[in-house]
């Protein structure tokens with residue numbers, strides 16, 4: 465049995481549970497419970513505050529966990545990271561009141577900066593050779609300048625709308641973050657094996673998220689040209705259509721590449737293009 469710690473309720477919770485479910489692991493989740501056991505995979509899920517997850521995994525109370533890199537690095541536990549998961553993407557940024565003049569980081573010399581991430585901020589300032597007073601507060605950082613607590617803040621930003629609504633502007637990006645899977649460094653052989661199985665499934669889910677299945681109709685004489693336009697496809701499948709001289713071509717494309725090549729495919733004579741999601745992808 466492997467114990468996984470995830471955030472009980474917050475910005476990591478939903479996507480963490482979604483990833484586990486997409487891995488085919490079923491369990492009954494209840495917001496009132498502190499732990500649940502999967503019915504079809506040797507996994508137990510613990511619901512915790514995100515800040516506690518690295519410590520619990522380091523101590524072996526949980527075997528693995530899902531946490532933001534911002535929290536992991538802030539707590540000095542980057543050694544536990546196993547895999548970036550691609551969700552809960554955000555950044556830790558410095559912001560100042562909108563009306564303040566700001567040209568570069570040296571403007572923060574000697575200033576008061578409020579943050580919940582003193583270590584990440586301190587190492588950024590040190591790297592830039594700037595000395596400032598860091599005030600560690602645990603929440604509502606964005607209101608610190610308006611109540612006279614600080615000249616600037618260093619906080620998590622994703623769209624930037626919270627900053628704007630608090631009369632602030634983003635001036636420096638301190639750290640880029642996303643959710644990571646972390647693991648205790650001394651897992652026994654049984655647990656390691658379960659983790660390998662879980663990682664195999666996570667990789668299949670991640671690959672499928674980027675890939676799309678593409679089907680299109682092409683005149684036979686254009687098959688070679690169209691195949692060349694489909695990057696990443698080792699070798700497309702080609703099926704004859706009932707209509708003489710036409711074929712259906714099936715392949716896998718990266719969604720980002722697809723938008724680049726759609727016009728070229730049409731110019732080359734492709735018709736009836738269908739792009740469909742892939743649920744799992746094993747290579």
Ligand code: ATP
Nearest residue numbers: 471474475476513514515532534552553554620622
């Ligand atoms: P807890 O009650 O568990 O301590 P919290 O309030 O500290 O929760 P959340 O706001 O739920 O934490 O954020 C959890 C993590 O999600 C953050 O550490 C960060 O990695 C990521 N995150 C935070 N804000 C955003 C955002 N706006 N968009 C995407 N990811 C975010």
Ligand code: ZN
Nearest residue numbers: 513514515516
């Ligand atoms: Zn937290």
